[in-house]
Amino acid sequence: MSASRIRAGAVVLLTGTLAFGLNSMFGQVCRNGWVGAVIGIFTSADPNRAVLPGSAIPVLRVYTRFRPLDELLALANIMFWNVVDGSTPQLSLYAIQFGGQLVPIYAAMMIEGLREGNRHRVFFYSVLWGDLMQATGYSTIMPIYAAIHLMTSTAASNSKKAISPAYLAPLDLRAILPAFGFGYILLTCLFAYPFSSGVFRQWTCALWQGFPHKVVLIQYVIAVILQGFGTADLRARHQSWQENYRALSRVYSFAYNIAAAAQMFTFIVLALVAVCPELLPAGVAQALTLGKVFKPGSFHSTQPMESMAAAMHTLFLYDQYSGSTSALIWGVSLYLISKETVTWNECLGLACNVLRWSAVAGPAGALVRLLQRRDQELMLEDYPNDVKKVF
Numbered sequence: 064m065s066a067s068r069i070r071a072g073a074v075v076l077l078t079g080t081l082a083f084g085l086n087s088m089f090g091q092v093c094r095n096g097w098v099g100a101v102i103g104i105f106t107s108a109d110p111n112r113a114v115l116p117g118s119a120i121p122v123l124r125v126y127t128r129f130r131p132l133d134e135l136l137a138l139a140n141i142m143f144w145n146v147v148d149g150s151t152p153q154l155s156l157y158a159i160q161f162g163g164q165l166v167p168i169y170a171a172m173m174i175e176g177l178r179e180g181n182r183h184r185v186f187f188y189s190v191l192w193g194d195l196m197q198a199t200g201y202s203t204i205m206p207i208y209a210a211i212h213l214m215t216s217t218a219a220s221n222s223k224k225a226i227s228p229a230y231l232a233p234l235d236l237r238a239i240l241p242a243f244g245f246g247y248i249l250l251t252c253l254f255a256y257p258f259s260s261g262v263f264r265q266w267t268c269a270l271w272q273g274f275p276h277k278v279v280l281i282q283y284v285i286a287v288i289l290q291g292f293g294t295a296d297l298r299a300r301h302q303s304w305q306e307n308y309r310a311l312s313r314v315y316s317f318a319y320n321i322a323a324a325a326q327m328f329t330f331i332v333l334a335l336v337a338v339c340p341e342l343l344p345a346g347v348a349q350a351l352t353l354g355k356v357f358k359p360g361s362f363h364s365t366q367p368m369e370s371m372a373a374a375m376h377t378l379f380l381y382d383q384y385s386g387s388t389s390a391l392i393w394g395v396s397l398y399l400i401s402k403e404t405v406t407w408n409e410c411l412g413l414a415c416n417v418l419r420w421s422a423v424a425g426p427a428g429a430l431v432r433l434l435q436r437r438d439q440e441l442m443l444e445d446y447p448n449d450v451k452k453v454f
Contacts, residue, residue, distance in 0.1 A: 066220070066400045070213045073396040077206040077389055084202030084385035087362035088378050095368040097375075101141055105134075115144040116371035120261035126269050135198065136269040143268050145372035146379075147255050152350045154376040156329055157357065161383050162251055163325020164427035166243060167318035168201070168390060169193055169275065171431055172208070173282075174314060177233060180218030180225030185211070193275025201386030209393035213400075221401045223441050227307045232286035234310040239317060241285060246277035248321075308442040315435040322431075323424035329356070359384070387426035391417065394433035401437045 092098050104122060107113045114121055126136045145151050146158045169189070175181055176189040185191075186208075196204040212218075217225040228234060254271040258264050333353055340348040359380035368374040398413065399405055416436075420429035 064399070064405070069396050069399050070219070073213055073392050074210045076392050077210045080385050080389045080392070081203070081206040083362070084200070084206070084381065084389075087359075087381035087385060088200060088202060091362070091364065091381070092374060092378060094365050095374055097368055097371060097378075100368075100371055101138065104141060105137075115148075115261070115265075116141060117145060117150050118148065118261070120265075123262055123265040126266070136272060139272050140265045140268045141371075142375055142378075143254075145375060147257075147264070147268075149257065151372040151376065152347045153352075153355045154372060154379070156332060156351060157376065157379065160326050160329040160425065161379060163322045164383060164387070164425050165201075166247065166321040167315075167424070167427040167431040168196075168205070168386075169247075169278065170239075170243075170314055170318035171390075171434060173279070174228070174234070174311060174434070175212070175216075175218065177228045177230055178218045178225065179227050179229050180220070180222065181216055182229055184216065186216060186218075190275045190279050193278075194273075197272050197275065200382050202382045202384075202389070203386075205386040205393075206389040209389050209396075213393065213396055219397055219400060221403070221441060223304065223444075226438055226441060227304070228310060230286075231307070231310045232290050233282050234314050235286065235289055236313050236317065237289060238282045238285040239314055242278045242282035243317075243321070246279075246281045247274045250274055250277065304442045308438055311438050312435055315431045315438075318431050319420075319424050319428045319435075322428035326423070326425045326428070390430045391426050391433075394430040398433050398437045401441055 100116075104113055110121065111119075122137055122140060124133060124137050126133050146154055149155065172186075172189045172192050176187045178186075181187055192204060192208055220226075232238065250267070250271045251274075253267045254264075256267075258267070333351060333356065336343060336348050336351040342348075343351070357380070359377050362381060395413070395417070402409075417429045417433070420432045424432075
């Protein structure tokens with residue numbers, strides 16, 4: 064199949080996933096009454112109603128004194144409050160798995176921004192894409208990002224030069240580990256910690272929403288420091304293909320491992336609760352089943368919501384499922400485009416690998432493994448097999 068046909072087919076599928084995501088997320092919350100409830104919170108003069116869902120804590124409305132941003136952050140607190148308040152264990156556990164998926168997704172966007180083929184293009188601005196994803200949802204931005212990338216980026220090809228990194232220092236693990244460690248993981252832990260102050264907890268949620276800025280800022284500050292001390296070179300043009308691939312591969316593996324750790328933790332908790340339910344209070348144990356954590360309701364329900372927490376659980380489930388479908392369509396398309404010919408046996412093997420990687424690290428983990436393998440096969444095609452690493 065030609066690259067143009069792969070791109071066209073992928074864009075059609077991505078358009079479908081975008082439409083599905085918009086309906087199952089935003090259409091759903093309009094139909095089930097969640098949007099009306101939020102409007103009531105924002106417009107009510109009654110202090111007993113203008114509170115976070117299921118609590119008596121007033122919604123904090125001022126963060127930056129820029130009203131549109133403040134309203135967006137207040138909305139984020141309403142959306143995420145039941146994730147961290149402990150009232151809905153199945154939602155909280157699901158959030159751990161979903162939170163782990165965001166690391167490989169954003170890492171992939173950061174890598175795309177550093178490729179030679181994406182210099183001076185919109186993909187260079189990974190912070191912009193991260194902000195849009197935080198503001199409008201993974202399932203909204205991922206298909207748009209993937210479609211534009213497949214149709215316009217020279218990195219969506221079999222060009223070894225186009226996919227190579229323009230700079231290596233930002234990909235150094237000495238920059239990546241602190242960037243995600245402090246810019247994402249630490250913020251997530253602060254967000255999840257049950258501080259006694261409701262105001263402080265809302266501030267931690269607001270800070271978490273801007274994690275793309277923190278990750279990239281820390282990454283580039285450390286990269287500049289490494290270059291200043293002569294321990295890393297910002298430029299990658301004069302490095303070997305093997306060195307360029309190794310830099311990319313280390314980031315891919317780091318992101319995959321984070322996603323795998325979050326997903327395995329989630330599955331281990333579910334398994335322990337299934338085997339030893341007496342370890343937890345009865346209500347919590349009954350909530351922590353595979354179906355209640357990962358099975359969404361109808362994607363086009365017209366029934367009133369059970370609760371605001373349940374409505375958000377359904378929204379976040381479809382956010383991941385739709386966004387992850389788009390991510391895998393993108394990753395598989397990039398891999399197939401990089402191959403001159405693909406046999407049916409190779410397609411079957413690819414499908415098995417995607418399922419295997421997804422079982423361990425989720426679909427976002429499978430995405431970075433796909434990109435890692437694509438980069439390996441292109442950048443190391445002239446190297447002997449013992450140099451290549453097979454996953």
